[in-house]
Amino acid sequence: MATETSNRAYHIIIFGASGFTGQFVVDEVARCTSKRSTDSFKWAVAGRSWERLEGVLNQAAERLHMPQLRTDIEKIVADVSNEESLAMMCQQGVVILNCVGPYRFYGEPVVKACIENGAHCIDICGEPHFLERMQLVYHSKAMDKGVYVIGSCGFDSIPADMGLLYTQQQFKGTLTAVESFLTVTTGPEGAVGHDATWQSAIYGFSDSHALRQLRREFGHKPMPVVGARVKMRGSVFFSKEIQQYSIPFMGSDPSVVKRTQRHLHEEEKHSPVQYSAYVGVGGLFSLVKLFCAGLFFRLMVTFSLGRKLLTMFPSFFSFGFFSQAGPTMKQMEDTYFSLTFFGEGYSEGQDNSHGRPNAKICTRVMGPEPGYVATPVAMVQAAVTLLNEVHSLPRRGGVYTPGAAFCNTGLIDRLNDHGIMFSVRSYS
Template identity: 75%
Template sequence: MAAAVTSSRPYHIIIFGASGFSGRFVLEEVARHAAGSPGGTPLKWAVAGRNRQRLEDVLKQAAERLSMPELRTDIEIIVADVSNEESLALMCQRGLVILNCVGPYRFYGEPVVKACVTYGAHYIDISGEPQFLERMQLEYHTKALDKGVYVIGSCGFDSIPADLGILHMQRQFKGTLTAVESFLKFNFGPEGSSGHDATWQSAVYGFADSGSLQQLRKKFGHKPLPVVGAKVKQRSFLFFSKEIEQYTIPFMGSDRSVVKRTQRFLYEEEQQSPVQYSPFVGVGGLLSVVKLFCGGLVFWFMVKFSLGRKLLTMFPSFFSFGMFTKSGPTMKQIEDGSFSMTFYGEGYSEGSDPTQGQPSAKICTQVIGADGYLVTASAMVQSAVTVLNELHSLPRRGGVYTPGAAFYKTSLIDRLSSHSMQFSVKN
């Protein structure tokens, strides 16, 4: 363990926000992992949040779902609130790793990061908000490094499949990988699916504040990453993808940001050739395209005004054509859902000169898994387990990192492959 985090703390893992929509899945995943842990020191964990009754209720529900009655009596509840620094301090002094499930992170994330860095607890979240993730790196990397604390954001779906998927491809490619396109496809059961309101809120406020992201990035003073080999080809905003047989658009989430930060780290710290990356997501058939176009115009207009943002967040189902709801998907929809992310890479085979001619080699890999909420829970928990067991393999002695930068020398891909995702090479 890092010097700032000692084994005298009573808990290995504390789930903050365990009664929230994503937090409930994380709680169940931690409970399963703890129950299935092999011999040795058992995994000790607790739940935290601002409402004791809700936490008691979620433990009761998990006990029934998992047939683990001991959850109702053996798991400690820690009352902590982002608006109360003292409560966060007490929480962070009791755990080795804090799993922060309280979003949107732009509003509620920084107090938890600050408390973790101050009181020596490693921090993991599942944020998909580039403004928050990059600002935490700018403001807390040096502080976390000095404290021997790791702050690792975006450890859920979809950034874990994207970021580690490219690491997997780089390891499998015999030569210099220079450019990658990924195609995300969702597979739903007969009842369809929907996203939760928290994801919708993150999108609303993220798009509304997109201008500040460019200003934030200027503060890093980064030089542009070198473009190795041929520049990645440009596609139109909407096109029919033969790769996934759906109409496809650029993916608007945090994947591009997360992957670029990882590639910068590998270039600067490991002298690895950086990869150009373009993520895409399938939207379905023509009817879905029409809905997307109409909804996108309304969304683009309304996020510009405070009243519009208020209406968007008050009525997510109406403005998203049912794609996002305050209740989120049902358990049946989650259990029936899955995803695939297919990566098409090109580069230069061993012995070829990347500065000369067109790419000479191609590769196709894939990451497949269960529904995004289940994958998020598994990825977050396995990230925490990796921090606990493989701290010596993480970079430097602390800091703020992406999943790929933090875990590129660890067994996280193998851990995930034995749980919720499969990483493979396609012929």
């Protein structure tokens, strides 16, 4: 395993390993380092409680039939409220996998500690304000230290960001615009998200004005538009592409993809792609249910008591979409996602200065349950790619999106090998 900091005790440290998502990341790292895997690296778990970390390793040892996890994996006590403990953790690891959210409350101390102590940082954040603020505040500092801070390396937003890059790679010519449609298929018990994701959404929506102000601070010039300008569809519409009612995707994917496209345009002179993201919500009954939940949500996030009630009773106010317990193992086993990209552009040799695009492409990224199965896979493979292909990453450090960081690496191949599948559906 190639790394410039091989003298450190651990290649990977999972911070927040005893949290709901962290425990699944522990499982995934353990699987990757098993004797049956081609990847082998030293790793440790970190969190506030030594006892809880021990419990997570014991549970993982039992689930995965790996008794060695109880004795071979070191435990590091670290807390976001204790700078010294974060520094000590970061000094021991090459890459920190930060699973402690919501990131707007707990993420910055970890980013700061990683940069100051020379550890790369990967998170699974789906909060645009945090992600973009880290770029604004820490990009230059991370570059100076030779540290990579790569956010949103989970379901938000590796399938979308790497999926669009895959679509560009497969398109023979100039890809000008892409629409993506997410669908999640569940078993008879349905699907449930965990409370931490719900909390991130609450505070993200309540602070949307701050995100607009933050974006003004970047002072970006408008991106050039190649081909016809594509308009966003309505807030609710029936999609002929996926035969479902659909709404705009409210997560971080559009933000992340647009940041990647800006990076590739400004740093590598690539032609930028217009991007719109949507999610299928099913039939009319599902649409009504979602509309009612959304109406409650938008009303209550506007005042402090409402936000408090939303966080206290996630299952009630989300109409069962989120809960403090999270999904069961059965629910996760029966769930999978499909993210389909519909792109258009100009074929090779076609003049793109005028006229409508003359070529279309459809690609797809498919994988297991997105929040707690696909997300750990994506996060861990991002870390393995960073460890093995650091010289293929841009410059010598900085704060990046997954697409900006990994566009010249083999991450897509690694994801294909671990159950997140990229494919071309049609090309005309």
